[in-house]
Every structure is written in C-alpha cells, then in structure tokens.
Amino acid sequence: MDTIREREELARFLATQDAQTLAQALLDLDEDHAPVAVFLERLRLRGDAAALTASFTERLQHWASDHRYIRLDEASALGHELDVWVAEVQREVLPRFPAEAMGLLAAFLELDSLFERVDDDGACIGGSFELACRLWSAAAQAAGLSADDIGERASALVAKDNYGVRGALRSALGPG
Secondary structure: OOOHHHHHHHHHHHHOOOHHHHHHHHHHHHHHOHHHHHHHHHHHHOOOHHHHHHHHHHHHHHHHHOOOOEOHHHHHHHHHHHHHHHHHHHHHOOOOOHHHHHHHHHHHHHHHHHHHHEOOOOOOOHHHHHHHHHHHHHHHHHOOOOHHHHHHHHHHHHHOOOOOOOHHHHHHHOOO
C-alpha cells in the first residue's frame, strides 16, 4: 500500500466486512506470518497489564542475552526491530498502562550497551533510543507522577547513560 488514499480505501473496505470473515483472514495470516501471530497474541493480552508487559519483556531479554556482534550491514535490520518494538509499546501499552510502559521503556534504555556490539556508523539504532526517551517522559506524565518524581527517575537514567543516547531525558529534569 503506497498511498494514504489506498490505505483509507482498504480501511473502508475492511469496515464493511463481517467479524467472522475478518477473524478467518487473521487466522489464515497467523499460520503463515510470525509477526501476525505475535500481534494477535498481544491483542489477546491487551487487557492484562502483567501478561502484555511480559510479552514485551521477552523481546528485551532476547536482545540483552544476544551477544553477537552486529555488523554495519545488519545494523539497519536491528534498528528496524528496535523501532518497531518502541512503536508497539507506544501504541499498545502506553495508552492503557502508562506505568508499565514507563518500566518497559526504562528497561529498553538500559539496553544501550547494544552500542558496544553494533557497528552503528549508519546511525540505525540511535533514533529508537531517542524516541524511547520521549515516550518514557510521556508515560511518566500519563502515570500521574509528580514533576519531582519524574525528574528524580529521569536523573537516575541519565546518570547511567554511558553511550550518549539518553539525552532526550534531560527535558524531564526540569530547569537548572
């Protein structure tokens, strides 16, 4: 789908389909496409904060335990994976469970040691961390934390920034 118009047309078409037809289409896609299966599992878990968080944590643990060196020609694919993960947390967790989103995003930011084993000369993964910083701040506000509490927690994350990728959290520190 190349254009917004085509996407809108598809959305209108899908809106005219009955639930059984759409369910069967998703089940068919689930059999052949792993990302669809993962998405459907998270959709099933969307009302259960702990289970949804565990689903996202599993992927974080995979990245944390994978000690392979990522060459420059592989960094783009990793960057895309990280971008997708952050966007999924933004879309699926943050609106319903901001405190859990904040925890997931903090754990993601603590994965900045990835920079030790990724040839990121193409700047493929830094953007994921910048967006995660901004979303962490939004999640902290949505969770109802006080400005002082947000500043204290952001300060702790910034203090452990050994790779210069948590700088976007500085805005959560307030003036001074």
